[in-house]
Amino acid sequence: MVAKDATAIHEEFGGDRLPPGQRRTDRFPVLSKSGTPRWNAETWRFTATGAVEDERSLSWSEFTDLPRETQRQDFHCVTGWSRFDNEFAGVTFPTIAEEAGVGEDAVHVVFRSLDGYSTDLPLEECMREEVLFTWELDGQPLPSDHGGPLRVVTPHKYAYKGAKWVTSVEFLTEPKRGYWERRGYSDSANPWREERYSTW
Ligand SMILES: Nc1nc2c(c(=O)[nH]1)N[C@H]1C(S)=C(S)[C@@H](COP(=O)(O)O)O[C@H]1N2
Ligand SMILES: [Mo]
Numbered sequence: 001m002v003a004k005d006a007t008a009i010h011e012e013f014g015g016d017r018l019p020p021g022q023r024r025t026d027r028f029p030v031l032s033k034s035g036t037p038r039w040n041a042e043t044w045r046f047t048a049t050g051a052v053e054d055e056r057s058l059s060w061s062e063f064t065d066l067p068r069e070t071q072r073q074d075f076h077c078v079t080g081w082s083r084f085d086n087e088f089a090g091v092t093f094p095t096i097a098e099e100a101g102v103g104e105d106a107v108h109v110v111f112r113s114l115d116g117y118s119t120d121l122p123l124e125e126c127m128r129e130e131v132l133f134t135w136e137l138d139g140q141p142l143p144s145d146h147g148g149p150l151r152v153v154t155p156h157k158y159a160y161k162g163a164k165w166v167t168s169v170e171f172l173t174e175p176k177r178g179y180w181e182r183r184g185y186s187d188s189a190n191p192w193r194e195e196r197y198s199t200w
Pocket of ligand 2: 031078159160
């Protein structure tokens, strides 16, 4: 599959490809709050719930049968490293939103994961092609340490906005905070504005 190039996303934010205070690395460090959870392909479900027209629960094969694409994206970790040119394949957030039918009153989204992690974003910051539910990196199944079977990637945000081992997305009518957002990290997490920590 030909990869769409999403590495020019920094131009939208008026910044260089390498955001301020970041260092480029070719390694791919693992950052997990509590280790890599197990999963079972037979019982795994992905749910889209909350302020939607049609709550959805999809099996692994149903999820991976959705229309997919491949994108080349950069990845920026809030701890200071960036990894360029990752080829992620998966389903875009707008595709999932269309599957479930987003309610008119939905304004916010929270993602939840098998390890108890969660992260949140305003709906409009998720309704972008680059927000991808991905299960393939560089043509290989996504390694389990990096969130396999399924994770979210958010190249317009620091990487803590991308939930590894994601199993649900809830559409909300008011904001709710995720795991790191409740612990002092920025809600908005824009790497070109160096929004690393919460200002409250
Ligand atoms: N489920 C889950 N997702 C998560 C995390 C986590 O602990 N659990 N850590 C976040 C953080 S802080 C970062 S920087 C990235 C790290 O992704 P990586 O381990 O693939 O580098 O995943 C994010 N997503
Ligand atoms: Mo992180």
